[in-house]
Amino acid sequence: MAAQLDTLLRTLRGEWCQWCSDQARRSHMFSNPTAYAGGAVNVSAQLCALCYELPYLIRARIGGLLQVTALSIRTFRNGNSRVVVVVTDDAVYVVIRGTVFTSLKSWMVNLDFGKKQWMNGKVHAGFLQMHVQAKSFYMPIIRRQSSRDKQVLFLGHSQGGAIAYLSAVDRMRLGRVRQPVENVTFGQPRTGDRAFSRLAEKRTGGACTRVTNSRDIVVGLPSVIQGYDHFRFSFHYESGGNVVRRLQAPGAGWFNPMPSISNHSMKRYAARAQLNSGKDL
Template sequence: MRHHRTRFTPPFPLQDTQAYTMAGDRMIVIAFRGTEPTQIKDWLTDASTPPATGPGGSGHVHYGFAEALRSVYPDVEAALEDLRTDGQTLYFTGHSLGGALAMLAGARMYLEDPNLAADGIYTFGQPRTCDVVLAEAFHRGLGGRTYRFVNNNDIVPQLPPEPVFTHVRGLRYIDSKGKLHDSMPMFSALTDRIAGASADVFAPASDGIRDHFMRNYLKALEQNLG
């Protein structure tokens, strides 16, 4: 197994951007690092910065996500060129900010070179990343290969605000009892909206923050394996 780590410290309110590439004989996985939701609270809720043009000129994306991906994408491409020696399958993954970058990396690769389309994109607690135009372009090429996991009242997938930003399809929803669904039940959707309207959903003890932790995603997914 070979590894390649990419790291960049940008001048905007992200502490750093990191990608980690693992390559084996049959599979390559590129994982993007996430960040704590309390560290990106103002950034996620800030709608004053105009969106950036999306990958391949399709639609628009949140400016911060676009800049974060731009900072590491050349190195990710170089690592992939070096490590993909025998047509291995390719997967992108990430949690929180990393989920947004995994989705955008897959979109950029597909829209700029369809022959390099990822075999799968798995995100956890991904924020809204792009507009409807890019979401649809993404779905046409990668819709059946995308799994966007959301854990109950996780606050991060509810941000940045609509209608400028939206989600790609492929939702896999984990309810309050840890059961995995292929869509979000109506009652749970209402619960999420109530949680989002509470006084401070970014408080460390809030349900919106607890549900965002990656360890709670892993716990629920392990429970569903049984």
């Protein structure tokens, strides 16, 4: 009887330790999964802003942000999407341009918001198509950077943020990552349904830094009613420019009585990122 009781206690103790371990891991993954490194976010914001400039200006100004060893730029006719890949001694930056307001092709990508099955959920059809297109350009460059210590960062604003997000999740799936991966987005619209968003949170852990701006109308699109959801964790620039951490409830909507398209501009994000460049959360 004593031996049986001892066995039972050992079993319960083992289950309790496993439960505690699971809770700790879940807490780390979901309660505080991301960090805001002000300096790194500022560089990311300046790169995203530069991505909107003409290619010759990108080449002329990129040296003011990073010590570049290689630079590749591709603007696709399909969707008028642009990908800039910057290689330094210790990192590869994949920067994806957002919506070009004067481009019908760019808007057609946004309006292709029917969902397609991808991984274990559904994602925005237009963004997925642009991700596949961008991947054909940046992956050969990443493969040539064989060092396991060289970080890969996927950056983007607006539509480009959604594509960069898909690229980061894709890169980290099935444990195939050779290099450490980070993802920083600004004004990213919703990209997939709830199933995909929860998968992305688990897969990327603390690697995704989603930055939003006060009254930015785009971060609430496409709508929850259309079956879309967000990566729940974000860093939000308040009306005064101060950055704070936010957690959005699963499937929560977005509402602001005074939404602003001007607060979606990458120049506005870059200014506030620079303001908070010395802050870490």
